[in-house]
Amino acid sequence: MPNRSEQFAPAAFARIPVEGLLAAAVLLVLPRRPRAVAAALAGLVLGVVTVLDLLDMGFNSYLGRGFNVILDWPLLGDAESYVADTIGGTSARLATVALVVLVGVLLALMALAVVRIGGLIGRHPTRSTRVLLLCSTVWMTCSALDVQISGVPVASDHTVEMVRSREQAVRATIRDERAFAKEAKADVFGATPPEQLVPDLRGKDMIFTFIESYGRSAIEDPVTAPGVDSTLDANTQALAEAGFHAKSGWLTSATYGGNSWLGHSTFLSGLWIDNQSRYRTVTAGDHLSLTKVFEKTGAWDTVGVMPGVQKGWPEQKFYGLQKVYDAFHLGYRGPKFSWSTMPDQYALERFQQVEHGRKRDKPLMSELILTSSHQPWAPIPKLVGWDELGDGRIFGPMAKAGNDPKDIITDSQRSKEEYGKSIEYSVTSLVQWLQRYGTDDTVLVFLGDHQPIARVSGNHASRDVPVSIVAKDPKVLEKIAGWNWTDGLRPAHDAPVWKMNAFRDRFLTAYGSVPHPSGS
Structure with missing residues (x-):
């Protein structure tokens, strides 16, 4: 799923995600119980990434930037206060409850969906292997030839890149906090009489x-x-x-x-x-x-x-x-x-x-x-x-x-x-x-x-x-x-x-x- 509202288009959902192929390969080789556990965890991770993409979408629309997973959680409380001040406290509370429920449902359904896919793979290993090989071949071919639909690459590594970029953003935020603390102590006019x-x-x-x-x-x-x-x-x-x-x-x-x-x-x-x-x-x-x-x-x-x-x-x-x-x-x-x-x-x-x-x-x-x-x-x-x-x-x-x-x-x-x-x-x-x-x-x-x-x-x-x-x-x-x-x-x-x-x-x-x- 894109993380900016203007990127929403049918072509964005016609991509082949490399993380899906890798996950399918892992589920294919695992025994039944470990497969179910791995599938549930993978679904939860995918659900969390989806929630972060949605937060990115909201932050880009209102603040012109993505969501910072270290710094921006307190702003969600400010957002609730803004809604309450704008359309009333009752509406704000109902909207907050609805959002919390929706996030919980999203995580649960995502985990159940991946568990279901893992079960299908386990019951049909030969057919699953053939489909996985075919999809992997298509992905590599589209990647090598840069095949695109409406300007969107068919071979996608979007989720991998999003996770990587968030990890880099966390590191950058920590470095920035340390560097800025030193910068703030220096002042050109700090000792001026x-x-x-x-x-x-x-x-x-x-x-x-x-x-x-x-x-x-x-x-x-x-x-x-x-x-x-x-x-x-x-x-x-x-x-x-x-x-x-x-x-x-x-x-x-x-x-x-x-x-x-x-x-x-x-x-x-x-x-x-x-x-x-x-x-x-x-x-x-x-x-x-x-x-x-x-x-x-x-x-x-x-x-x-x-x-x-x-x-x-x-x-x-x-x-x-x-x-x-x-x-x-x-x-x-x-x-x-x-x-x-x-x-x-x-x-x-x-x-x-x-x-x-x-x-x-x-x-x-x-x-x-x-x-x-x-x-x-x-x-x-x-x-x-x-x-x-x-x-x-x-x-x-x-x-x-x-x-x-x-x-x-x-x-x-x-x-x-x-x-x-x-x-x-x-x-x-x-x-x-x-x-x-x-x-x-x-x-x-x-x-x-x-x-x-x-x-x-x-x-x-x-x-x-x-x-x-x-x-x-x-x-x-x-x-x-x-x-x-x-x-x-x-x-x-x-x-x-x-x-x-x-x-x-x-x-x-x-x-x-x-x-x-x-x-x-």
């Missing part, structure tokens, strides 16, 4: 904002681009009228389709965090995150607004956030919008009320994670008057009248359309907030954390996301003139593309930080 960190941003209110699933596809896909591009252009003009200007480029995210925290940590740590093991390693250490830089100086108050965080979040220390407002600390009394616990507009307004609008002795450094553009993009909130937000109950009728997530999930075209609308909503909310509350000293850095899932961005989409820096003070953007970014909120197609982990060091250098390496 506080007074030599971002001196050119002193006195500025810094805001680092991630927009969920805001990827290159939003700006360039034929379905989403017209609406998103016109929104970006209109907001660029609106910012200019308010005295703000922007420059934009592209960053290649360490993740795709999900696992947003990997994108956040890559951007802020300056390290390539593309799996959970790396994430645990870096967030448990003392590597200097971009947001923690501002705390280390002692010249800023630091705060996080995380409406997507719904449980304990020990990473707060790594990110240098003195205070964090999660889903339960923003006073929201309105409905959820699918996975998103509250509309971005509400989260931004509450940020203004509880932190940004307060009088303080120091400027503020904030990390905001906006969630309204999280899949499945149904229902999507609409902008309301900023003075009408209250405690969020105004959104009640809007959520009830919105699309049902189940209708959007099953329709790729509608998923694209609604995804585009969600990006328009999130960007416009952020820009309107900046117009309303930004000052001469406000500096906003905002970007996407990753591309949307393959159902929207395509099976071979890039990992690029837009990134923008917005400010009133012309000196802020003059510092990055050498980056050759595009003026405005919409990066040009050929604007520079950096790996996401490159941003931290470039940003710190641009604003006057002096390198003092540590841990090397």
